[in-house]
Amino acid sequence: MSSIKLLLENAHIEGIRYFDTYRKNGGYRSVEKALKMAPEDVVEEVKKSGLRGRGGAGFPTGMKWSFIAKPEGVPRHLVCNADESEPGTFKDRYLMEFIPHLLIEGLIVSSYALGSNTTYIYIRGEYAWIPDILEQAIAEAKANGFLGKNILNSGFDCEIYVQRGAGAYICGEETALIESLEGKRGNPRIKPPFPAVKGAWDRPTVVNNVETLAAVVPIMNMGGEEYAKIGVGRSTGTKLISACGNINKPGVYEIDMTISVEEFIYSDEWCGGIKNGKRLKACIPGGSSVPILPANLLLKTAKGEQRMMNYESLSDGGFATGTMMGSGGFIVFDEDQCVVKHTYTLARFYRHESCGQCSPCREGTGWMEKLLLRLDQGHGKMSDIDLLWDIQSKIEGNTICPLGDAAAWPVAAAIRHFRDEFEWHVTHPEEAQQ
Amino acid sequence: MNETMIEFSQEQLEKVSQIIARYPEGRQKSALLPVLHLAQEAFGWLSTETMDYVASLLKIEPIEVYEVATFYTMYNLKPVGKYVFEVCQTGPCMIQGSDDIIAYIGEKLNIKPGETTEDGLFTLKTAECLGACGYAPMMQMGKYYKEHLTKEKVDAIIAECRNNASASN
Ligand SMILES: NC(=O)C1=CN([C@@H]2O[C@H](COP(=O)(O)OP(=O)(O)OC[C@H]3O[C@@H](n4cnc5c(N)ncnc54)[C@H](O)[C@@H]3O)[C@@H](O)[C@H]2O)C=CC1
Ligand SMILES: Cc1cc2nc3c(=O)[nH]c(=O)nc-3n(C[C@H](O)[C@H](O)[C@H](O)COP(=O)(O)O)c2cc1C
Ligand code: SF4
Ligand code: FES
Numbered sequence: 001m002s003s004i005k006l007l008l009e010n011a012h013i014e015g016i017r018y019f020d021t022y023r024k025n026g027g028y029r030s031v032e033k034a035l036k037m038a039p040e041d042v043v044e045e046v047k048k049s050g051l052r053g054r055g056g057a058g059f060p061t062g063m064k065w066s067f068i069a070k071p072e073g074v075p076r077h078l079v080c081n082a083d084e085s086e087p088g089t090f091k092d093r094y095l096m097e098f099i100p101h102l103l104i105e106g107l108i109v110s111s112y113a114l115g116s117n118t119t120y121i122y123i124r125g126e127y128a129w130i131p132d133i134l135e136q137a138i139a140e141a142k143a144n145g146f147l148g149k150n151i152l153n154s155g156f157d158c159e160i161y162v163q164r165g166a167g168a169y170i171c172g173e174e175t176a177l178i179e180s181l182e183g184k185r186g187n188p189r190i191k192p193p194f195p196a197v198k199g200a201w202d203r204p205t206v207v208n209n210v211e212t213l214a215a216v217v218p219i220m221n222m223g224g225e226e227y228a229k230i231g232v233g234r235s236t237g238t239k240l241i242s243a244c245g246n247i248n249k250p251g252v253y254e255i256d257m258t259i260s261v262e263e264f265i266y267s268d269e270w271c272g273g274i275k276n277g278k279r280l281k282a283c284i285p286g287g288s289s290v291p292i293l294p295a296n297l298l299l300k301t302a303k304g305e306q307r308m309m310n311y312e313s314l315s316d317g318g319f320a321t322g323t324m325m326g327s328g329g330f331i332v333f334d335e336d337q338c339v340v341k342h343t344y345t346l347a348r349f350y351r352h353e354s355c356g357q358c359s360p361c362r363e364g365t366g367w368m369e370k371l372l373l374r375l376d377q378g379h380g381k382m383s384d385i386d387l388l389w390d391i392q393s394k395i396e397g398n399t400i401c402p403l404g405d406a407a408a409w410p411v412a413a414a415i416r417h418f419r420d421e422f423e424w425h426v427t428h429p430e431e432a433q434q
Numbered sequence: 435m436n437e438t439m440i441e442f443s444q445e446q447l448e449k450v451s452q453i454i455a456r457y458p459e460g461r462q463k464s465a466l467l468p469v470l471h472l473a474q475e476a477f478g479w480l481s482t483e484t485m486d487y488v489a490s491l492l493k494i495e496p497i498e499v500y501e502v503a504t505f506y507t508m509y510n511l512k513p514v515g516k517y518v519f520e521v522c523q524t525g526p527c528m529i530q531g532s533d534d535i536i537a538y539i540g541e542k543l544n545i546k547p548g549e550t551t552e553d554g555l556f557t558l559k560t561a562e563c564l565g566a567c568g569y570a571p572m573m574q575m576g577k578y579y580k581e582h583l584t585k586e587k588v589d590a591i592i593a594e595c596r597n598n599a600s601a602s603n
Contacts (some may be wrong), residue, residue: 126508164467242568
């Protein structure tokens, strides 16, 4: 299977970080094209492309854009979500570090389509060196007439500002992000109203992921219909996957969504197989919030079909036997890894990151962490496993934002598929303590 | 204890105005996170005095600043060492041995996570996923990441910090 690259094709060209090189390699054509079209027609192209949000939820981008409210005299905003904090996910960072102009180009076209004259990039605070790279790209785009007042004489004005977060996973959730942009604690708001109706400063706001906005560039260049021909079914275009864990070649890969999970793990083009010749035990394919799958269910669906690297195939079977594409954070575990310990570190993560507004999430994540630590260290009881199951089931669906679900799902999946390993920790306390 | 005057330089004040101008009229509170970053860079950490100063600059109540400063992990509410090592301990880093790295740094500097060395040079902290899982184990040190850590690399980093510190004294 040959690989199609739409986003990272030029990422390795020397000097691509700078405007001149980027432009020489075909950069900013999509802006020239879009500004000659009506904004609605740009939205239409994105609709035709079938592009789905790359931040994890997979919501159709064109549809979201068409939902933006347009009350008379009220400014609208586009906000780029660069908060990337989901364990296992480091694709947006790669894009911003190596080919920043692709994001800026996508932001200009998207701002035009949505009528946003002031657009923000909200980036996680820890990526402290990346704002310099982005601001440099913005300044260059502006110096060349692609940003600022009356871009390419189209009458469209646009400014892009970069704002750093300050260390809070929850600020990746779009309404928490908006609160943070307004200078507040990152406490999620109740949806609806969706940001597209009432967002930053109560104005209509579209929040999109870095990769989603970058994908608008090839969509404009090739046309939505052509883009939709890549991939399969409702998984159109290409997807960035950040791969890590016990593999030979960790890194960021662009795939078209017709390859199988097996190919992705074992082919030298991608992960290059399991490190040290070990056996594959399990995988979390879409960032820490999605269910872990044991090797057999990862490579083949419950129906015995090859599992493919796309939205539909990864979620085939629901949570009983499937998982999710999520943010594309692909974490691979070899036979030596302990699922109980890993589930504990994830529980610790979610307890640490809960904003504390909803009691099921605030209390539940704390309980799960405690129980998992006890089990991992060989001090657990059989009834703890059932208690753990009970707690996670009471969080799911009972909270303001999906962080609660995201904390519950990994625990549920670990018990569902690896119950014997939890039981072993109870029946072999001494070995577990080592 | 605090000898530096809590006041931005002219240049920093200009930066503050530029930041405020990014947001809609009357929404200068939106500048809070960036201005707190600026204050932390200038004064090392966020004392009550510093937070009150930021509140006065943005014309908001001090409590609005405290609320925010305590919510986000990157703001230091007490003094930290000149060099802060924040080692990621989340799953993908753990697989690659982050526990050993944390223990090694702790032993070498004779501090536990959360502590600062007596000479005020180093602070060790644990962190949750920093978006470098493919380059694990890793830590954040100031503005930059140090990736693919090994014990030898840790030794070299610490030696370099000590060198730089004695050179700047
Ligand atoms: N990339 C990362 O680092 C992380 C990603 N995630 C992902 O986030 C996902 C959950 O995100 P949510 O935003 O809560 O999902 P969601 O399903 O509520 O929303 C997805 C997007 O569609 C929009 N939307 C949905 N219905 C709409 C409507 N009727 N009108 C207008 N807009 C509408 C929302 O505003 C949002 O932008 C999870 O699936 C997870 O994979 C979670 C943690 C970190
Ligand atoms: C707890 C939590 C954290 C999230 N973190 C991120 C994130 O870091 N980056 C991101 O793009 N989306 C994140 N999301 C999803 C956003 O809420 C939103 O769906 C996304 O930014 C929309 O962009 P898209 O449609 O382009 O995917 C998070 C959601 C939740 C519930
Ligand atoms: S689910 Fe958790 S993180 Fe989300 S709003 Fe409730 S307490 Fe906060
Ligand atoms: S797990 Fe350490 S950087 Fe992601």
